[in-house]
Amino acid sequence: MTKFVFVTGGVVSSLGKGIAAASLAAILESRGLKVTMLKLDPYINVDPGTMSPFQHGEVFVTDDGAETDLDLGHYERFISTKMRKINNFTTGQIYESVIRKERRGEYLGKTVQVIPHITNEIQSFIYRGAEGYDVAIVEIGGTVGDIESLPFLEAARQLSLRAGRNMAAFIHLTLVPFIASAGELKTKPTQHSVQKLREIGISPHALLCRADRPIPEDERAKISLFSNVPKDAVISVWDVDTIYKIPNLLHNQGLDAIICKELNLSPPPADLTVWNKLVHALDNPEKEVSICMVGKYVDLTESYKSLIEALCHAGIHTNSRVNIDFLDSEEIEEKGTAGLLEKYDAILVPGGFGSRGVEGKIQAAQYAREHKIPYLGICLGMQVALIEYARNVAGLKNANSTEFAPDTEQPVVALITEWQNQDGKIEQRDKESELGGTMRLGAQTCAIEPGTLASEIYGNVVTERHRHRYEANNHYLDRIKGAGLVVSACTPNEKLCEIMELPKSAHPWYMGVQYHPEFKSTPREGHPLFIAFVKAALKHKETQHNVQERAA
Structure with missing residues (x-):
């Protein structure tokens, strides 16, 4: 008993x-x-x-x-x-x-x-x-x-x-x-x-x-x-x-x-x-890396507890100390990115709800993309990266999410139930995917496109946990993919975007995921996505150091 x-x-x-x-x-x-x-x-x-x-x-x-x-x-x-x-x-x-x-x-x-x-x-x-x-x-x-x-x-x-x-x-x-x-x-x-x-x-x-x-x-x-x-x-x-x-x-x-x-x-x-x-690894790091987390709950680290721990775990498994600075996305909206993001080895935009500070997150994603800084967007962080790419690369100047702008002309992110109002087309969906009044919650398994950054990290399949309502709108994905964005994993039934990334020819490490990988990270094993992200940050730091040495 x-x-x-x-x-x-x-x-x-x-x-x-x-x-x-x-x-x-x-x-x-x-x-x-x-x-x-x-x-x-x-x-x-x-x-x-x-x-x-x-x-x-x-x-x-x-x-x-x-x-x-x-x-x-x-x-x-x-x-x-x-x-x-x-x-x-x-x-x-x-x-x-x-x-x-x-x-x-x-x-x-x-x-x-x-x-x-x-x-x-x-x-x-x-x-x-x-x-x-x-x-x-x-x-x-x-x-x-x-x-x-x-x-x-x-x-x-x-x-x-x-x-x-x-x-x-x-x-x-x-x-x-x-x-x-x-x-x-x-x-x-x-x-x-x-x-x-x-x-x-x-x-x-x-x-x-x-x-x-x-x-x-x-x-x-x-x-x-x-x-x-x-x-x-x-x-x-x-x-x-x-x-x-x-x-x-x-x-x-x-x-x-x-x-x-x-x-x-x-x-x-x-x-x-x-x-x-584990404690020995934490107490004796061989390297150090600085990551900027651009969020909206920066005064309360409890709001990002699993994410902070996941980065700590990645540090353990890369023999490095991961220093996390929290930057309020509203500060970026007020001051711009100049002087705020240059010093970091990587940028992470976490999940969240509501419109406050969203444009600051979009600017952070743009800065990381244009300056070739490793970027990881989680849930909302993926959606803002998608919006940014749609606006500034794919030519969808009014791209937005219906969560922030319900009347947007180009809803590249929306509820599935809203898609049926576009071109009279109704997407196929099962009962589990009626997300208009609820969330996609819990674990889901998806296949990964071979030859992608995601496949290097996960292999052939990914199983991660979700907590969100809004999805990348499939009606716009072909145009955005045509502009160079890679969708490396989709759900098996509705073909909803799970992972998006930039090819290595365009960016050394740029990825957004619709799920919350931090919920599955443990100190004993770490998590492959966060380990890869920290490794990318370490590589970026080394590259920048070499560039500065050559310039000197």
């Missing part, structure tokens, strides 16, 4: 529960256990798909098309298990499920209440996501004391009671702040957080104490005494320069041993060789 580890948080949010939980999962997996992870989000939204990146951060997408919390990205980066729809659920989904059952009469006329009906439903969802695994690590969003989190915490307490001895363990992540004016670490917030958790009926088996520095023995002993947690289970988790050091940090303090003992598990010793190699 599956055993459970519940990870809760206290004092403040954003302490890193997801990374801590994923790091523990990585250690347990290295000990030969089959591990999965679940994220329980206390908000009433059914999923984060409609939530602003400014408020919630990145929306992660799974192979089966779920729009989930960004922590599921961390889970996939740390363990081999692929996340699915059942690995993330919200208060909204729980209540939606219970109300549907009530409408169908499944409760036989009983009064439907938070206890037991909501808490039972939560447990049912947990068991569904955990089935078939040795250990399921369940992260409960929010902090102890939040009204929204109470049903999840109560469900976890009930599940541990019903499951019986050695079937569930609890880890509580909390803050130990350093008060500069007093020159001291303060343990009282942790004490109160654990006290609040125990009032609910949950006693943690281990505490992960977040601080900006290692916590001294005296403070650990004090936390142990007042929290009723053994001192060796008070784990110091201090700030590190990369999240990939966390597995070793936790293992060296015996967290996995504590959990295995509580769950009565006796797996082989942990083998963290792969993590040691």
Whole structure:
């Protein structure tokens, strides 16, 4: 039977529960256990798909098309298990499920209440996501004391009671702040957080104490005494320069041993060789490269979390340090590209929604094309590159997307359902492709044209995850391809553009992809597209250096 580890948080949010939980999962997996992870989000939204990146951060997408919390990205980066729809659920989904059952009469006329009906439903969802695994690590969003989190915490307490001895363990992540004016670490917030958790009926088996520095023995002993947690289970988790050091940090303090003992598990010793190699590569780069990411959420790196990590992974696998500068595309609209883009070895335009800053992204794509700088456009980044090429090379001066200009005369990017209004032609499409009111979500496999840059990177086929509504309009692709653009992959049924690129005779490395490759990158293997992009940036840097030397 599956055993459970519940990870809760206290004092403040954003302490890193997801990374801590994923790091523990990585250690347990290295000990030969089959591990999965679940994220329980206390908000009433059914999923984060409609939530602003400014408020919630990145929306992660799974192979089966779920729009989930960004922590599921961390889970996939740390363990081999692929996340699915059942690995993330919200208060909204729980209540939606219970109300549907009530409408169908499944409760036989009983009064439907938070206890037991909501808490039972939560447990049912947990068991569904955990089935078939040795250990399921369940992260409960929010902090102890939040009204929204109470049903999840109560469900976890009930599940541990019903499951019986050695079937569930609890880890509580909390803050130990350093008060500069007093020159001291303060343990009282942790004490109160654990006290609040125990009032609910949950006693943690281990505490992960977040601080900006290692916590001294005296403070650990004090936390142990007042929290009723053994001192060796008070784990110091201090700030590190990369999240990939966390597995070793936790293992060296015996967290996995504590959990295995509580769950009565006796797996082989942990083998963290792969993590040691990754950290060594990060700490000892042989080269350095600077990439400009032209986006619209530049003040919140959480909005591009998977993309940042994917570039970091590419750096690991090219023995290089990848420096990322974020440039607001509205700044390009205001000032132009002069003085803003010259210093970079490559330019990346990520995905996004809405018209704000789009013309700045189009200018960035044009600058990269004209100055032979490696360019990677992802989702919207591909669409703006297509618009730019259509305007400035293919002679479609008014080219645009109906997302930004609904009445554009030349909609080179549009919803599939809008294409039927052009020349009376209706494109063939199946039910899965009615994108007018929804998105193309999840993984899709496509064949790649031989002899292209894409084929050098992927081989014969590509399988990547999608999250978008708008597509390159097939009615304009022939004219744009006639002007030199290469469409190197299309969907098998509707022939929608998946990858576009410039031939090497026109540009050393220029590519746009409609999907989100960052969702499949892991530190252990990297991702072939990002590795190729970083290699192109390194080559461009070397070429520019040689040109400058010859000029000198």
